[in-house]
Amino acid sequence: MDVPRTGAKRRKLIRRLAAILILAVAIPLVTWGLSRLKPAAPSVEKGTLWTGEVQRGPMVRQVRGLGTLTPEEVLWIPAVHDGRVDRVRLRPGANVSPDTILVELSNPELELEAEDLRWQVRAAEANLRDLRVKLETAQLDLKATLARAESEYVQAKLKSDREEALAKEGLAPDLNVRLARATSEELAKRLAIDTKRLEISASSTEAQLAVQQVQIEKLRAALKLKQSQVAGLRIRAGASGVLQQMQVEVGQRVTPGAVIAKVAQPSKLKAEIRIPETQAKDVMIGQPVQVDTHNGVIAGRVSRIDPAAVSGNVTIDVRLEGALPAGARPDLSVDGVVELERLTDVMYVQRPVYGQANSLVGLFRLTPDGKEAHRVQVRIGRVSVQTVEIVEGLNVGDRVVLSDMSAWDGQDRLRLN
Template sequence: MIRDTSSQDTAIVRPKGRRRLAIVTALVAAVALAAWSMPQARRLWGAGSSVSIERLGLDDVARGPFVRDIQAEGRVVAAFSPTLFAPQAGAVTLQVHAGDSVRKGQVLATIASPDLTAKLAQELATADTLQTDTLRAKVEAGEERAALQGARENAAIDVKAAETDLARQQKAYDAGAAAGMQVDHARDALEKARIALAHAEAGLHSKDDSLRFELQSKEQAHARQVLLVQDLQRQVGELAVKSPVDGQVGQLFVAERASVAKDAQLLTVIDLTQLEVQMQVAESFARDLAVGMPGEISGNGQTWKARVSGISPEVVQNQVAARLRFDGAMPEQLRQNQRLSVRVLLDQRPDVLSVRAGSFIDESGGQYAYVVRDGVAVKTPVRLGARSVDRVEIVSGLKAGDRVVVSGADNFHAEPTVALAH
């Protein structure tokens, strides 16, 4: 038989006073724990769900100055950058290269147009022919008028001679030296001479009108041909494409000696004396932009005052292009396509209730916001006003000092209350 150690065991009897103390201590701790956890329990029981506060973005509603502006990166562009086109079809000879500096009126390209040149020569010959016809008509009209004038003067002489003869015959008849028949004959001759004079004068006046109309028609035909020649000379002159401004050659659209159609693009000229800055604005802000709004352009360590000079009516990829013109003297050392910072001031008010803009605006459609009270986010109806790049105006529903969930509210799933866990 194996011996054990039972003979060595001794029963320990706990003192009754120590056991009672342990029970009292446990009861006190249980009561304290229940008292501490009751507010959290009430929040958890009343809230629909619980979300960690570390996943949220919070901001306090504050009252103060409110500035609505647009800030973006802009690109220097030429305010005037004309594109030159081919006035006629033909072969192009370029006189410049891309990047060359040019002066106003300088020939940049020439176009060879044999058809237009030949047509000008033909019309010039026609104009010379019409001019000769006009001069010949003037000479012929002078000759015909001279002949009619001579006939009229002869008729007038005949009238004078008939009057003299009638007077002589009348004296002879009165003296008894001539018969009455001779007097009657002389009187008839005078009447015939007067009729001939009247016809000669009428013919002269009628021929004058006819000659004048015929000469005027030839002169008008010649003048019309001269205008046609002048227009063709203008077109031939435009075959030498000239720069409309002082500036720099931009892009070339054709190669040397290439054959182009009429109105084909040849090249662009950049007017470097009139530069603007173009920026892209989100469509939501573009509706608030207006021509003449003040702005600032920054770059090269400097800041220049500017104003909005133009807004594109077209929306491209949810953006609208706007241009700013320097307010004052044009800065030096700016280059085409240079990047600059642009700021446009839309509105500025001194005392506005606002909160930091966040995703809660889009998530709620601007209808409500979650306000943090005693560790619980409470869904609160709000009405929002104007927006800037980083803040949004609070019209109603919130007061200064309210702590608002500005981002991460999508985790609440639009529940009325949500407990926030630390």
């Protein structure tokens, strides 16, 4: 016969309550434990990373810029007069001297004006000769008149003296004496007038010849100027060097002041380097510069700093002190490195991809075993072309990732394979 079990339901209820209690306690504990676990770090191939080691010692601050070689002395040759290009004698690259003719222009109106002035000069010279002959003839006429007046005066004077002598002897009437004296005095006055007229005529002759001579000189000066303008239609180099640019073609019409060509001296070059405006504040005149022409490096010094920034860059001129390497020529692309200062004892590392002066950046520091990298905040001080000063956040001997890690901006820990 079956024996009834007493207390079974109560024990079953107790077990269920115990299980529920255990679950109620275990679930929060497990959740809390899982929340304390770190997420798995993403893996990165170590060979794809560029790393550097923090060091202490001397550091050279430099800034780099791109630029070109340009001539120190450039001569832009303009057209002096209006004209049409008849002939282009030389092309860029030719060696020229001051008298080398580059371009020949034509201007028929200018040439016609010069020819007209030449004939005006000849006509004026002929007029001067004609005037001189006329004035000399007039002078001779006046001299003849003066000679005749002088002769008549002498005769009248002799007659007057004779009449006075006869009158003293009582042989001539008094009237004859007075008439002879009056005639003599009249002729004396006429002789004086003719003498003065000859003197005035001589001065007048000189004045008239001088006026005509001035007119001739004026026409000659105008002719000389016009001839120089005609000669200016043959455009010359004006200096020794190399023809850099030729900006006209045959048949082209040019106006006064229009640029015809550019001549430079290739042996006297300077470098124009464009420095980013954020890095140009420490550049000063006289600082040493290394200019790389991609075929050699030339030493130089900063000679000029442009006062204005253009397109985010400040242009500096570098006076080259070393010998130019083979192939150096105007407009050649170059790289320039300006040495700002030498720091004696600083903590530094190679320059990361992202890192401006006096900024706080996040860098991944490698663990001693090199298997992981952890993000740390690093304060950067002064920067150079290849290195940056470490102010805080790293120690000497630390290795950090310098390559672009923007793909891992959301991660603070990386596993390196």
